[in-house]
Amino acid sequence: MSKGLLVVVSGPSGAGKGTICKELLDRNPNINLSVSTTTRKPRNGELEGINYFFKERNTFEEMIDDDEFLEHAEVYGNYYGTPRSYAMDKINKGEDILLEIDIQGALQVKEKYPDGVFIFILPPSLKELKNRIIGRGSETEESLITRYGAAKAEMEFAFKYDYGVVNDTVEKATEKVEAILLAEKSRISRIKDIIKNIEEE
Amino acid sequence: MSKGLLVVVSGPSGAGKGTICKELLDRNPNINLSVSTTTRKPRNGELEGINYFFKERNTFEEMIDDDEFLEHAEVYGNYYGTPRSYAMDKINKGEDILLEIDIQGALQVKEKYPDGVFIFILPPSLKELKNRIIGRGSETEESLITRYGAAKAEMEFAFKYDYGVVNDTVEKATEKVEAILLAEKSRISRIKDIIKNIEEE
Numbered sequence: 001m002s003k004g005l006l007v008v009v010s011g012p013s014g015a016g017k018g019t020i021c022k023e024l025l026d027r028n029p030n031i032n033l034s035v036s037t038t039t040r041k042p043r044n045g046e047l048e049g050i051n052y053f054f055k056e057r058n059t060f061e062e063m064i065d066d067d068e069f070l071e072h073a074e075v076y077g078n079y080y081g082t083p084r085s086y087a088m089d090k091i092n093k094g095e096d097i098l099l100e101i102d103i104q105g106a107l108q109v110k111e112k113y114p115d116g117v118f119i120f121i122l123p124p125s126l127k128e129l130k131n132r133i134i135g136r137g138s139e140t141e142e143s144l145i146t147r148y149g150a151a152k153a154e155m156e157f158a159f160k161y162d163y164g165v166v167n168d169t170v171e172k173a174t175e176k177v178e179a180i181l182l183a184e185k186s187r188i189s190r191i192k193d194i195i196k197n198i199e200e201e
Numbered sequence: 202m203s204k205g206l207l208v209v210v211s212g213p214s215g216a217g218k219g220t221i222c223k224e225l226l227d228r229n230p231n232i233n234l235s236v237s238t239t240t241r242k243p244r245n246g247e248l249e250g251i252n253y254f255f256k257e258r259n260t261f262e263e264m265i266d267d268d269e270f271l272e273h274a275e276v277y278g279n280y281y282g283t284p285r286s287y288a289m290d291k292i293n294k295g296e297d298i299l300l301e302i303d304i305q306g307a308l309q310v311k312e313k314y315p316d317g318v319f320i321f322i323l324p325p326s327l328k329e330l331k332n333r334i335i336g337r338g339s340e341t342e343e344s345l346i347t348r349y350g351a352a353k354a355e356m357e358f359a360f361k362y363d364y365g366v367v368n369d370t371v372e373k374a375t376e377k378v379e380a381i382l383l384a385e386k387s388r389i390s391r392i393k394d395i396i397k398n399i400e401e402e
Contacts, residue, residue: 120257120389125402126298158396166395176387186364186377188321194367195359201326 002193004095004114005184006087007031009177010106010157011121012151014092014132016167020121021100021173032090034099035078037063055084071101071108072153082109103157110160117184119177124168126152203394206385207288208232209309210378212322212359213352215333217313217368221322222301224375229375233291238264239281247387272309283310297382304358310374311361320378321362325369327353369394376385 011017025031028077037053039060048054055063055175060079061148072081082099099109109116121128133147156165163180167173184190212218221320226232238254240261248256256264261280265273273282283300300310308350310317324330334348341369359365363383368374373388 077372097318122396122399125399129400152400154376155396155400159389159393161389163384164392164396165387176383179380179383180387182377182380183364186366186381188362188365189358191365192360195323195356198323198326198367199353199356201328 001094002185002190003005003115004040004091004093004097004115005101005181006091006097006109007177007181008099008101008106008116008118009121010101010103010119010161012103014136015121015123015148015152015169016132016173017100017121019170020165020167020173020177022062023170024030024100024177026179027174030096031096032095034082034087034097037069037072038078038191040080042178043095051083053086055079060175070099070112071105073102074103078117084112087113103154107157107160117180118161119161119165119180120158121157121163121174122158126155145151202295203386203391204291204316205294205298206382207292207300207310207317208300208378208382209300209307209310209317209319211302211320211362212302213304213324213330213355214348215330215337215352216322216324217333217371217374218322220371221366221368221374221378222299224371225378226299228375229379232295233298234297234393235283235288235298238270238273238282238284239279254287259380272306274303274305276328283311288314289299302354308361310357318381319362319366320364320366320381321359323356323359323365323367324373325367327356341402356399 009021010019025033035053037055037060039055039057041141042054042092045113046052057079059082063081064070068084068085069081070084072079082101082105087097101109110118123132133144135153165173165176175193210218210222226234234260235335236250236254238256238261240256243255253266254393258280261282264282270282270305271288273280283302283306289296292393303309307319311319324333330352331349334352367375368375
């Protein structure tokens with residue numbers, strides 16, 4: 001049996017990776033969304049193992065020491081991480097797992113699991129990226145400028161990824177991501193067992 | 202503008218590369234089929250530039266010396282080759298070109314144009330491959346055994362390719378080839394100009 005794919009979808013904020021991942025999961029219920037581990041306290045309605053795996057700070061730090069994360073970061077005093085065992089369990093069963101993470105996280109995952117499929121979501125233009133960041137509202141003008149500057153700088157990281165998908169429309173971009181997954185399942189390096197089976201049958 | 206793809210579809214005889222290529226071209230009229238050059242005499246109804254580019258033997262040999270072929274071979278006293286300029290003209294215009302060639306030819310193309318997309322068509326099983334070779338009829342038992350032995354040995358070359366597509370049904374296999382082409386158009390190494398445009402817009 002072939003292993004499942006570890007699929008990392010990432011990109012600058014405002015490029016629309018969240019929308020594409022949601023559409024991808026809606027259309028492909030067989031793809032598992034990775035559940036993150038966090039030291040943040042559960043919010044109303046959040047469920048253990050569904051929204052997050054909730055851990056105490058010292059437990060999380062022990063997990064870091066034991067290399068139990070594919071990536072992790074500390075944000076505003078809380079830890080967030082992608083547990084390695086959850087992803088590997090799915091992959092070894094031949095199931096695909098999707099990680100929607102930021103660029104720093106994606107680069108950490110690439111170090112630890114280079115066999116992953118790394119997809120960078122691109123805005124159609126920087127102007128459109130700006131509009132989308134503004135469109136989210138609830139931000140001061142200063143923070144908008146900071147976020148836009150950061151997003152613009154993040155574009156350079158695209159070249160660390162395997163694929164770049166322009167998010168012109170959610171549907172077209174999602175179809176491209178689906179094509180990438182189908183193609184990756186036919187990569188020679190991933191189908192050695194299938195070829196062996198054909199030869200032995 | 203991004204370059205078009207040079208797509209090489211190859212595989213052991215009997216795996217069904219011809220059927221898949223035909224289906225692919227039927228469904229995607231924008232893909233160009235490469236036209237080979239040959240020293241064989243035109244048969245009834247064959248047209249210059251449509252079925253083949255017909256050349257004299259000395260002209261063909263000059264073309265070999267001038268490195269004008271992506272691959273070439275001599276079969277039963279006639280030369281056959283894939284002209285480089287025809288393929289490159291299409292690619293540079295952003296159009297895709299399909300080469301349906303044998304394994305020896307494919308490996309020559311890979312030397313000369315490693316940016317191509319190399320797809321190996323696999324039979325669902327060796328038993329099925331045998332049936333397909335027999336199903337073609339018009340062969341002596343001895344030549345069947347030779348051809349089956351050759352096809353079996355050719356399976357090992359799959360690992361020189363980028364992708365392996367199992368031809369269980371023509372439709373499913375063609376869909377996989379289409380997904381590979383769509384995915385390849387999103388590979389980071391192929392979309393540098395697109396990213397540059399986004400950043401400059």
